[in-house]
Amino acid sequence: MYLTRFRLNTARLGARRLLSSPQNLHAAVMSSFAEIPVAADGGPRVLWRIDRNSRAETYLYIVSPDKPDLTHLVEQGGWPETGRWDTYDYEPFLSRLSAGDRLAFRLTANPVHSIRRKDGEPTKVTAHVTQRHQLEWLLQRQERCGFKVVERPAERQLVPGHDEHEVVVHDRRQLSFTKRGQKNPVTLLAVTFDGRLEVTDPDALRHTLTRGVGRAKSYGCGLMTLAEV
Known part of the structure; x- marks a missing residue:
């Protein structure tokens, strides 16, 4: 790689x-x-x-x-x-990653969920639009991706109970383009997560770093990178 x-x-x-x-x-x-x-x-x-x-x-x-x-x-x-x-x-x-390592991370992703407005209707993929739901999307995936976002001690939380993790969600971008042969444009929401993580499963994290996270990987989403701190 x-x-x-x-x-x-x-x-x-x-x-x-x-x-x-x-x-x-x-x-x-x-x-x-x-x-x-x-x-x-x-x-x-x-x-x-x-x-x-x-x-x-x-x-x-x-x-x-x-x-x-x-x-x-x-x-x-x-x-x-x-x-x-x-x-x-x-x-x-990649080979040096070990359980317990703490590293800075950056991830640009397309946080989405599937909804069904009425019984019997097919589900529709919809973007998470609030930072709280976008962060929840990431936290729901951390275990199977081989890491956990570092938790912030209570005395360092700016808003107790709402600032529990060392991560910032920013750079929200609406991406729009038209695929060849299609009339309607494709629209994607991309956001960037910057924070600190702890490695829990090195093999799973290596898989995450080389396969990506979430959807829209062909369009600039899903790549997580790490840096020593």
Whole structure:
């Protein structure tokens, strides 16, 4: 597995076009491989995410079974003369994960649930729109994903009973695009979780980091990354 980071030059029209459409960016990411990786049953897959940091820098992160070549992205939306990307062997980090490790995490996800308005009607997938429900969505998945979000001691809670975990939900984005051959646009809600976690099941967490969390993985959701703190 490989982890790749590439900085987009948002002053360029090509970069802005890519960022305006998750479908176009997905196509650009998959074009980074001579042979498009096909995820075997439950196997590792290509995941990607856009991060915008506090210095107004925009980065593309990719996790993939094969090493990508981002030359076309440099030419289209980077710095053609000086631009580059960084690709790291992800396996040493993944293999070091141990139960009890505490790490910072970032996850951009599409938190949804299925509802049925009337008996007999088919269920409909609907986005969670409040931060409380979005956080509940994440907490419901933490055990099977191999981690638990670190709980904040009572004396450090800004609002006792409502600030129990070391996580922030932010950067809510409504993504909309039209698939080829379809008239109606596809609309997705993406949010970013930043926080601290404790590893509870290293194998399950490795699965999470290389397979993703939730839906809309082709459109920039589902990629969790970790950092030592």
